[in-house]
Amino acid sequence: MNNTNPSETDFYDPPILHHGLGPGDLVRTRPVFTPQPVGASGAWQIIYTSTDSRSQLIPASGIVLIPETMAEPGSTAILLYCPSFRGLGGRCAPSQLLATGTEPDVAGIEAALEKGWVVAIPDGRGLGVGAGPHTFLAARANAKLVLDLARAVYRSANLDLDVPVAPVVAWGYADGGRVAAATGELQPWYAPEVDLRGIAAGAVVTDLAALAPAIGRGPGAGLGLAGLIGLSRAYDQLPLRHVLTDEGVLAVAEAQHLTAVELLLQYWQPLQHWCRLEDPWNDTWWRRVLALETLAHVPVEVPLHLYHGERDSLIPVQAGRKTLVAYRQRATAVSWREYDADHRATAQAAISDVLAHLAHDITSRPASSPRSAKAVGESTERTSHH
Structure with a gap:
């Protein structure tokens, strides 16, 4: 792995992925100063490997934020934070927006850091190291990048993380909520070694x-x-x-x-x-x-918390209610809350509830059971032929 500190332009240049790399391997890292969010003792921009819809290896980028005080063992976690749509261009990458202090929404990230959680944020396919444009609305493609980011954090001995392989939770809103939900659907067969404990997803539409x-x-x-x-x-x-x-x-x-x-x-x-x-x-x-991009074809095997604003004019609350029903029909352990607010206000109002749900998931569930290679392969085959 190249741990040099290249220039801003060079760092995000797509690397040549040599033979022997697999999904979730770190390719390039560097520490970076982030004027936002409050509560981070350090941050690392990273480039790692993931896969595309044809299972071909591709480079991906993201950022890992370290809390000032790590939570006690048993309460600590890695939060995979799936941001809402920021745009199609490469300059919309969260790893770059946070480094320049221009990320428009940091309240949820700051609240998670305050709890002592490591926060890992994928840029999304096409952003940052990607050649663009961003694969907006493609929840499954972006969910792979999220799970491979978790793998990369697990393998990040050089990121000064004073945490072992910690429980993982995922959270997203709107398009990020669809990605978070898809992460739960893909994890059992795509990244069974990731100790996923719970998911929160707001303003999600399945269809x-x-x-x-x-x-x-x-x-x-x-x-x-x-x-x-x-x-x-x-x-x-x-x-x-x-x-x-x-x-x-x-x-x-x-x-x-x-x-x-x-x-x-x-x-x-x-x-x-x-x-x-x-x-x-x-x-x-x-x-x-x-x-193919319809969610809830399969259950999410960890608790799923869904929420929506009753006065959401962008994604009608009826769409969220249908999402709730669809996952319940798949026997997913799903909870639901509606807020008397519009799309933007709901995102802010739900932060404390979301973190409470995820904190409960972290401490109340045992570690994910390891799956055999054979079982993972059979599940992958079933999913790919769905």
Whole structure:
């Protein structure tokens, strides 16, 4: 592993992944000063390995934050924090936003550090070390990066972590919530050695096919275009160009470099404005991918806490309630809470409840049972043919 301290540009240059590396191996690390969040005694930007939808090894990046005071043994944890959508461009990587003091939402991270937890934040595929654009809405692709980040932290003898292989919990909101939930679905077969204890996920929709048409119009119309771009990046066999007009092709070329705020301001027109079809999602290939990205096909084997705002105008609370029902039908141990708040306010209001749920999961559950290689292989085969 290369532990040198290259320049800002060099550090995020995609490395050559040599033979012998596997998912979750550290490739490059460096300590970094973070003006935010409060409560971190140190931080490390890392580049590690993960896999894509074709199981090919790819580089990924993220950041690991060390609390000022580590929690007592039995209460300590590694929190895999799955951030909400920040944008499609590489400069939207959380590992870079935190280092420059421009990350827009640090309250949850600070609260976790205050509890004495290590906080590990993946940049997401396409951000940071990625060639871009970010694979927005592709929960399963990004869940692999989350689990491989946990593996990387386990193997991080050089990060000054005074913690053994600790219990792991995952938390995310909105698109990050979908990634957190998918992390729970993938963990038993993709990363069975990760001691996952619990998951919290807010404003989660299981069925993208039901949500996609709605996010392509109204005040969040730019997210529809971002979704087309993100999914086409995650599933590179998707024919994106044939659903776009010539103007749409130009829009995509520019949009893939923008932040979420820029997308919403610049692409306020309905998604169909950029497309040849009135409903671009209603295409054979796209319907198939939306089906693949539907959550709750399988149970989550650890406690799952879902929450939603009753006045959420971006992701309607009815979508969250359907998510609750879907996971209960799969016999997942799932809890639920609604807040009398909109999308943004709910994210803040839920922080203390989420941490209480995750803290309970850490201390009340035994370590995950190890699985044999044969069992993992059989589960992988079943999932890949689902």
